Amino acid sequence: MQYISTRGTAPVLSFEEAMLTGLARDGGLYVPETIPALSADDIRSFRGQSYEDVAFRVMKPFIGDTFTDTEFQEIIAKAYAGFGHDARAPLVQVGTNHYLLELFHGPTLAFKDFAMQLIGQMFQKALGRSGNRVTIVGATSGDTGSAAIEAFKGLDAVDVFILYPNGRVSEVQRRQMTTPTDANVHALAVEGDFDTCQGALKDMFNDFEFRDGVRLAGVNSINWARVLAQVVYYFTSAVSLGAPDRKVSFTVPTGNFGDIFAGYIAQQMGLPIEKLVIATNQNDILHRALSTGAYTTEGVIPSISPSMDIQVSSNFERALFFAYEKDGAAVAQQMEALKSNGAFTISQGAIEALRETFVSGRASEEETSAMIKTAHETMGELLCPHSAVGVKVALDHQGSIPMITLGTAHPAKFPAAVEAASGLHPPLPDRMADLYDRPERITELPGDVSAIQAVIRERIRT
Numbered sequence: 001m002q003y004i005s006t007r008g009t010a011p012v013l014s015f016e017e018a019m020l021t022g023l024a025r026d027g028g029l030y031v032p033e034t035i036p037a038l039s040a041d042d043i044r045s046f047r048g049q050s051y052e053d054v055a056f057r058v059m060k061p062f063i064g065d066t067f068t069d070t071e072f073q074e075i076i077a078k079a080y081a082g083f084g085h086d087a088r089a090p091l092v093q094v095g096t097n098h099y100l101l102e103l104f105h106g107p108t109l110a111f112k113d114f115a116m117q118l119i120g121q122m123f124q125k126a127l128g129r130s131g132n133r134v135t136i137v138g139a140t141s142g143d144t145g146s147a148a149i150e151a152f153k154g155l156d157a158v159d160v161f162i163l164y165p166n167g168r169v170s171e172v173q174r175r176q177m178t179t180p181t182d183a184n185v186h187a188l189a190v191e192g193d194f195d196t197c198q199g200a201l202k203d204m205f206n207d208f209e210f211r212d213g214v215r216l217a218g219v220n221s222i223n224w225a226r227v228l229a230q231v232v233y234y235f236t237s238a239v240s241l242g243a244p245d246r247k248v249s250f251t252v253p254t255g256n257f258g259d260i261f262a263g264y265i266a267q268q269m270g271l272p273i274e275k276l277v278i279a280t281n282q283n284d285i286l287h288r289a290l291s292t293g294a295y296t297t298e299g300v301i302p303s304i305s306p307s308m309d310i311q312v313s314s315n316f317e318r319a320l321f322f323a324y325e326k327d328g329a330a331v332a333q334q335m336e337a338l339k340s341n342g343a344f345t346i347s348q349g350a351i352e353a354l355r356e357t358f359v360s361g362r363a364s365e366e367e368t369s370a371m372i373k374t375a376h377e378t379m380g381e382l383l384c385p386h387s388a389v390g391v392k393v394a395l396d397h398q399g400s401i402p403m404i405t406l407g408t409a410h411p412a413k414f415p416a417a418v419e420a421a422s423g424l425h426p427p428l429p430d431r432m433a434d435l436y437d438r439p440e441r442i443t444e445l446p447g448d449v450s451a452i453q454a455v456i457r458e459r460i461r462t
């Protein structure tokens, strides 16, 4: 299996190379050259299997010979052993024909753990074999950073630097990043918003001297291995509702388009998904883009669902690449326009292709809060604000086909917003109950890439 860039000119890589690299050298994102198909019988045979067994079978065709079968089974087993629920991704019914996929039973209480725990194990195995070291730099609106620090802390071959927007993450998110004591993890509080952090990260990847000098590796959702890990739960949940003999739709609370793009891959592999519903908060660029065909950035307005406060949605580029029938030059042109004008117009053919799979909706701040309250009263579920955006938009799109809404974080990760909406204070699970007592380590920095690079150069171990 070979990986190609969405902008068409970067070197073609193996799975291992694409995983260890992150962003392609032409500024694009890696995608598989062809998407492997599973037959209806293959999918049917997932019924009754463990999450780990399905994970192995769904991901195996994508990893080539990077790991032996035994190695890959061990990697998967270790990745999910620390989850607080045996099913890993349990599916609960919240209404007629409506289900919530609980993706928040991992060590940092958000769906990011599914991918990050897996790539932590994969990096460890691959680097241990080659004797190489890498410097992981990630940008986060909160959940990616805590999941990355949790997955990579204490590993010998890796130093981890996480850029987060100072003052714009929840206290639980911040403490999950700043309280681990391992010497190889560094939480950097950057002046600005998430797009400032993500922009600085992209600049570092495009600075080849720096990139090669520190052996930069990316674990943002631009990393293909993360998207791949998220394909698995589309299969486990759909199969538990009768796939491939019954269609399902998914509603996905979306920011960087990584989680929902994994659903697109599952569909292309043969899972009968009717629609993938993009659910945005008031930062609704993806909803506007799908409705009008114009992708036009505006300022980020901080919301109660901060992990979706985004205007430049990185993984949308992957969806565009397939909508443009893998025309890297066309994608590169659009991304140039985005960089210089803050906007681009999706071609008629490409927007029609996108609309075959994707539909979209948005939830305002008031609607999100009201949904948290109503869901608790009528569904027996205390939702995090992101999941509430999803449930609200899902209800707007429900029909006769079963709808699965992705529950992306545990309510205790966003206690202030949940309490304001419902009057209930969601407690942290016992295993992290002392989070507020642990000392924090924070480095504050301006939103300036050279200042960030200087700190990284100074702190990496050699």
Ligand SMILES: *Cc1c(COP(=O)(O)O)cnc(C)c1O
Pocket: 110, 111, 112, 143, 144, 221, 253, 254, 255, 256, 257, 258, 259, 260, 307, 308, 386, 387, 408, 409
């Ligand atoms: C990251 C995140 C999202 C958005 O996921 P994308 O893959 O960036 O679209 C939604 N909800 C929560 C809780 C998250 O952490």
